[in-house]
Amino acid sequence: MRGRESVPVHLETVVSRKGGRTYTTHLLRTSYREGGKVKHRTVANVSDLPEAAIEALRRALRGEKLVAVGEAVQILASRSHGAVLAVLEFLRKIGLERMILSYETPWRKLVVAMIVARVIRPGSKLFTRGWWQGTTLPELLDLPHGGRDTGALYQALDELGAHQEAIERKLAEKHLRDGDLVLYDLSSSYLEGRTCPLAAFGYNRDLKRGKRQFNYGLLTTREGCPVAIELFPGDWSDPVTVDSQIRKLREKSHLRRIVLVGDRGMLTQARIEKVSEAGYGWITALRAPEIQRLYAQGTLQLSLLDERNIAEIVDPQRPGERLVVCRNPLVAEERARKREELLQATERELEKIRERVEKGRLKGADKIGLAVGRVIHAYKVAKHFILEIGEQSFSFRRNLAHIEKEPVLDGLYVIRSNVPAEEMDASELVRSYKDLQHVERAFRSLKTFHLEIRPVYHRLEERVRAHAFLCMLAYYVTWHMRRALEPFLHPQGESSLRGLLEELATIQLNTADIGGTRVDLPTMPDERQRQIFELLGVKPPVASASKSPVA
Numbered sequence: 001m002r003g004r005e006s007v008p009v010h011l012e013t014v015v016s017r018k019g020g021r022t023y024t025t026h027l028l029r030t031s032y033r034e035g036g037k038v039k040h041r042t043v044a045n046v047s048d049l050p051e052a053a054i055e056a057l058r059r060a061l062r063g064e065k066l067v068a069v070g071e072a073v074q075i076l077a078s079r080s081h082g083a084v085l086a087v088l089e090f091l092r093k094i095g096l097e098r099m100i101l102s103y104e105t106p107w108r109k110l111v112v113a114m115i116v117a118r119v120i121r122p123g124s125k126l127f128t129r130g131w132w133q134g135t136t137l138p139e140l141l142d143l144p145h146g147g148r149d150t151g152a153l154y155q156a157l158d159e160l161g162a163h164q165e166a167i168e169r170k171l172a173e174k175h176l177r178d179g180d181l182v183l184y185d186l187s188s189s190y191l192e193g194r195t196c197p198l199a200a201f202g203y204n205r206d207l208k209r210g211k212r213q214f215n216y217g218l219l220t221t222r223e224g225c226p227v228a229i230e231l232f233p234g235d236w237s238d239p240v241t242v243d244s245q246i247r248k249l250r251e252k253s254h255l256r257r258i259v260l261v262g263d264r265g266m267l268t269q270a271r272i273e274k275v276s277e278a279g280y281g282w283i284t285a286l287r288a289p290e291i292q293r294l295y296a297q298g299t300l301q302l303s304l305l306d307e308r309n310i311a312e313i314v315d316p317q318r319p320g321e322r323l324v325v326c327r328n329p330l331v332a333e334e335r336a337r338k339r340e341e342l343l344q345a346t347e348r349e350l351e352k353i354r355e356r357v358e359k360g361r362l363k364g365a366d367k368i369g370l371a372v373g374r375v376i377h378a379y380k381v382a383k384h385f386i387l388e389i390g391e392q393s394f395s396f397r398r399n400l401a402h403i404e405k406e407p408v409l410d411g412l413y414v415i416r417s418n419v420p421a422e423e424m425d426a427s428e429l430v431r432s433y434k435d436l437q438h439v440e441r442a443f444r445s446l447k448t449f450h451l452e453i454r455p456v457y458h459r460l461e462e463r464v465r466a467h468a469f470l471c472m473l474a475y476y477v478t479w480h481m482r483r484a485l486e487p488f489l490h491p492q493g494e495s496s497l498r499g500l501l502e503e504l505a506t507i508q509l510n511t512a513d514i515g516g517t518r519v520d521l522p523t524m525p526d527e528r529q530r531q532i533f534e535l536l537g538v539k540p541p542v543a544s545a546s547k548s549p550v551a
Contacts, residue, residue, distance in 0.1 A: 082507025224438025332411025
């Protein structure tokens with residue numbers, strides 16, 4: 001007996017309209033020829049099946065092999081993609097890659113990779129090498145396999161250090177013009193070890209006792225955009241570093257007229273003379289003893305501040321200088337509060353010493369004096385107390401006459417400058433001095449979790465310098481990113497930038513085996529992530545797959 005002949009079946013979808021409504025019918029049909037004409041026979045109406053089942057049936061009838069999703073798709077690898085893509089493309093957008101070097105080299109690729117890594121996940125060079133293997137950064141930059149070891153990173157760092165002067169010149173040309181305001185300040189960071197020539201004990205801003213340090217000065221625009229960084233031995237004082245900044249601005253950047261802004265500890269009288277000799281303007285502030293002198297001699301009269309908290313005065317001892325007196329009521333309140341807290345804390349400790357003397361547990365004027373000295377110098381209010389020390393006695397009281405005089409000058413500060421009034425009025429001078437907060441913000445970013453310039457483990461001086469320069473370039477990128485992402489960052493502050501980068505880092509590039517074909521598929525960004533990319537001016541990842549056979 002002959003078996004039943006196999007007849008081809010196909011799925012046909014028929015759309016019809018009746019009474020203003022649309023009807024869709026899915027029919028299983030066969031085709032046959034009769035009298036030279038092709039006719040169709042309906043085998044079954046499958047319209048009641050779910051859409052997914054109808055589509056599967058359609059594909060099966062076309063001869064496609066249908067398998068379970070788990071069998072058809074296998075994820076081979078998943079790497080963090082969104083954050084490295086955003087930072088790398090933004091770095092290129094602001095022109096930093098070409099400022100490092102105008103043409104592509106293996107060391108430039110590695111330097112760019114280290115900058116991207118420091119912006120997203122700062123750490124040691126060994127940590128960086130391991131971290132970026134879990135990201136798409138190596139393939140985005142086409143890093144050579146041999147260039148991913150720590151030794152190659154050190155060599156790239158050395159190359160960066162050798163090009164620092166040229167890169168800083170390009171930064172200055174891009175961001176500074178004659179007549180601009182330039183901010184300068186100094187900070188320090190500690191070193192691990194003691195063999196680096198820059199390592200020395202000095203004024204430790206990190207509060208790391210027993211650690212040698214190096215100092216570094218940062219030059220920025222008035223908005224805080226960094227243009228140069230220079231390292232100095234850890235025991236150098238702030239004013240000594242100013243001379244090299246003048247040379248850098250005048251001889252290397254060829255700026256003939258700028259206004260240098262530095263704090264009162266930086267621009268001492270000797271440094272001011274150097275700045276003036278270079279033909280530069282300057283803005284700084286007076287120290288407290290100088291303010292007290294002006295008040296004592298009657299040059300600074302508080303009545304000038306009755307209507308406004310700013311007034312310009314003239315000091316006969318400072319010919320050619322402008323002095324602008326400012327009062328900040330909030331600072332005055334804070335200083336008064338802090339002074340009272342220090343006085344009370346000192347009194348509590350002095351009372352303990354008095355009780356010890358009274359009970360005979362502390363004797364001798366020299367020993368009592370040492371104990372008292374440790375207390376009053378620790379709280380820095382010795383001038384506010386009257387002390388009476390004997391061989392077996394001790395008493396103290398507040399110096400009320402002295403204490404009552406001090407609040408008069410609370411909240412007062414005096415800006416000094418040689419900039420003519422036709423170039424800057426008094427209010428502009430004050431605002432310019434306050435711009436130094438931008439450099440302080442840069443130091444906070446360089447030191448804290450965001451960029452982690454410290455601790456430094458390098459031993460070679462030039463490598464320490466290159467490390468600091470790398471961190472400055474990373475801050476250059478984050479400075480521009482903060483400006484671009486301001487709608488998202490305000491008012492949370494700079495730490496939110498890390499949060500935004502962590503959001504982008506959740507976008508993965510997934511490598512999958514789909515039916516024997518290797519396909520790279522990025523995670524689709526959500527609406528918030530798309531907005532971040534848009535503000536940065538960077539195209540978000542798209543779901544276009546690059547296909548290649550699975551080996």
